[in-house]
Amino acid sequence: MQRMIARRRERGWFRDTLPFWLILPTIIVLLAVQVYPAIYTVWLSLHERVPTGWNWVGINNFTRLFNMGLFNESMGHTLIFLVGYAGLTMILGFFIAQLLNRRLRLSGFYITLLFIPWIIADIIVGIVFRLLVVPDYGLFSGILQNATLLGPNGISVLTTSRPPALFGAFPFPPAPAMIYLILASAWRALPFITLLMLAAMQTVPNEIIESARIDGASGAQITRRIMIPIMLPTMVVALFSLTLSGMNGVGMVFSLTGGGPGTATEVLSYLLYSIGWRQLNFGRAAALAMLIAVVNWLLISGTLRLTRVQERSI
Amino acid sequence: MSSIPFLSRKQSESILANLLILLVCLFAMIPIATTVLISFKGERDIIRKPPIIFPCDTPTQSFDLSACRWATEGYERVIAARPSATSPLGFAITGRLIRTYIPNTLIYASVSSLLVVLLAGMSGYAFSRYRFRGHGALMTGILAITGVPLLTNLLALYQMGTTLRKANLPFYDDRFLIIFVYIGFYLPLSVWIAKGFFDAIPKELEDAALIDGCSPLGALLRIIMPLALPGMMAVFLLTFVNVWNEFIAGYLLVINNAHKPAMFGIYEFLGQNIINLQVLAAACIIIAAPMVILFLFTRRSFFRAMVEGAIKG
Numbered sequence: 053m054q055r056m057i058a059r060r061r062e063r064g065w066f067r068d069t070l071p072f073w074l075i076l077p078t079i080i081v082l083l084a085v086q087v088y089p090a091i092y093t094v095w096l097s098l099h100e101r102v103p104t105g106w107n108w109v110g111i112n113n114f115t116r117l118f119n120m121g122l123f124n125e126s127m128g129h130t131l132i133f134l135v136g137y138a139g140l141t142m143i144l145g146f147f148i149a150q151l152l153n154r155r156l157r158l159s160g161f162y163i164t165l166l167f168i169p170w171i172i173a174d175i176i177v178g179i180v181f182r183l184l185v186v187p188d189y190g191l192f193s194g195i196l197q198n199a200t201l202l203g204p205n206g207i208s209v210l211t212t213s214r215p216p217a218l219f220g221a222f223p224f225p226p227a228p229a230m231i232y233l234i235l236a237s238a239w240r241a242l243p244f245i246t247l248l249m250l251a252a253m254q255t256v257p258n259e260i261i262e263s264a265r266i267d268g269a270s271g272a273q274i275t276r277r278i279m280i281p282i283m284l285p286t287m288v289v290a291l292f293s294l295t296l297s298g299m300n301g302v303g304m305v306f307s308l309t310g311g312g313p314g315t316a317t318e319v320l321s322y323l324l325y326s327i328g329w330r331q332l333n334f335g336r337a338a339a340l341a342m343l344i345a346v347v348n349w350l351l352i353s354g355t356l357r358l359t360r361v362q363e364r365s366i
Numbered sequence: 367m368s369s370i371p372f373l374s375r376k377q378s379e380s381i382l383a384n385l386l387i388l389l390v391c392l393f394a395m396i397p398i399a400t401t402v403l404i405s406f407k408g409e410r411d412i413i414r415k416p417p418i419i420f421p422c423d424t425p426t427q428s429f430d431l432s433a434c435r436w437a438t439e440g441y442e443r444v445i446a447a448r449p450s451a452t453s454p455l456g457f458a459i460t461g462r463l464i465r466t467y468i469p470n471t472l473i474y475a476s477v478s479s480l481l482v483v484l485l486a487g488m489s490g491y492a493f494s495r496y497r498f499r500g501h502g503a504l505m506t507g508i509l510a511i512t513g514v515p516l517l518t519n520l521l522a523l524y525q526m527g528t529t530l531r532k533a534n535l536p537f538y539d540d541r542f543l544i545i546f547v548y549i550g551f552y553l554p555l556s557v558w559i560a561k562g563f564f565d566a567i568p569k570e571l572e573d574a575a576l577i578d579g580c581s582p583l584g585a586l587l588r589i590i591m592p593l594a595l596p597g598m599m600a601v602f603l604l605t606f607v608n609v610w611n612e613f614i615a616g617y618l619l620v621i622n623n624a625h626k627p628a629m630f631g632i633y634e635f636l637g638q639n640i641i642n643l644q645v646l647a648a649a650c651i652i653i654a655a656p657m658v659i660l661f662l663f664t665r666r667s668f669f670r671a672m673v674e675g676a677i678k679g
Contacts, residue, residue, distance in 0.1 A: 071498050074489055075489040075493070077485050078488070078489040078553060085523070085550025089519040092522035148390055151390070158384070168398065171657050171658050171661045172398075173611035173657075176654050180400075183401060186640075191419060198416070302517060302614050324518075328521055337521055338521050348515060352510060355513070
């Protein structure tokens, strides 16, 4: 009898703490793979590897990083890449979503077809786009290298270096390779952003649009005064998500340009790899990782705030 | 737009929209279509100057369907079949991409997605059904980790991997580390998606089972799980594709070449076949096609997971 009571009490205890046991494995995994490495990175950024182990160097890693010429240059590259990539994807995504929002009979088919690029790995997309511009043999090279309009020998996307900079050290105008990298990245991100935009567009109530039309609003006015204000939170979320993936995506740089020609497409994420694994300077690379992580956190918390506001308003 | 006769304004608008969208689709498909075409060309047609789109020209004609020189040379060189006396098929595949890297990725993707489904199912259920101390804080914590990219943690994970290797643990190799890392990185989003799916299952069903004498765990396994299966399937597929497509962690964290994943294989291929475009194209298609086909067959699941996780991810 006593044993039965004890067992029942045990079962009751297990029953009461069931949610804890269900969540525990997730917490352990997340602590081990996400939280601990994040703290470890902070530690790494304050140390330097010496033959005997690790030496405390304080903020030296950061100051040395800021004094690297390549760091400043790749800040510029990253800025140009992000503006081009996010801008192009947002604009194209908005227009394609507007086309799809007409509830065409074949919408489902189009969405499926347009979505395929998103399923393909970034490194493969890089190779696919590289195939088109391989010097001399790529299909686009045949056209671009003969375009004497663009220069004496035309343009070879992978090897033509950056034109002289207009604004001091800021790497503008970018090399053809950078523009091509933006195009390839936008091609892959476009389906996701289009779908986000489409979902937001479908939340705009039809009655509002109808009544605006009856009141004599033009299509452009409806888009600017009604659609965009209602879609704004989603558009900012899309922008943040693009910035996040653009900051941290490295596969396409690896396979499409390898940071080249020269350093023309060396963005911060690729610089992190080269400092860390080519120069084997983990301290300085961790300092760079910290900077990228700060930007990531700003973007993520911005997204959180926006989606929270949305949830509350629904 | 009313200039098209016999059609109402609405009809002509819809035709125009259809045409535009078809144009967009065509543009979007150009890179894929050219890759397929390149993969079926022979070496002779690859190194042509100026390059040709179809390998179908003759000295007199630019496009002659009967003169096409389609070749499977690219695929043959990726597979690299060699006659073998021991194999039952009479030949053995010696291409490392097919022999080593793709099976590795298959293992990583299936093991980590199965475990992600299990863990996300458990915690998603708990978050959906129970209110306990720290509920909101934990949820926000997981939400905050969702979307944190792998890149910034790679240095620390690499160092952890080095330490673990030095510790000479029995049974341990890089495969455990990489699977663990993949689980950790695709779990937060999956927890959210799973919670959303559980929220959609009415609590009354479960209450009825509990009143009829079912244990909470029994109710979870017998009542909720079957209903949640489509959602769990979506989580599985999304994680599977994510792990299959992941490059940088597999490239840096796995040291032993025999354990490297397919995306490393294709990167290695790029280095070796910089000029053999047909081989590169064939390798790309061999690795990307399974995911595209999987997506085409299960797109409903994908879109469902995306809608659940879109804003959060």
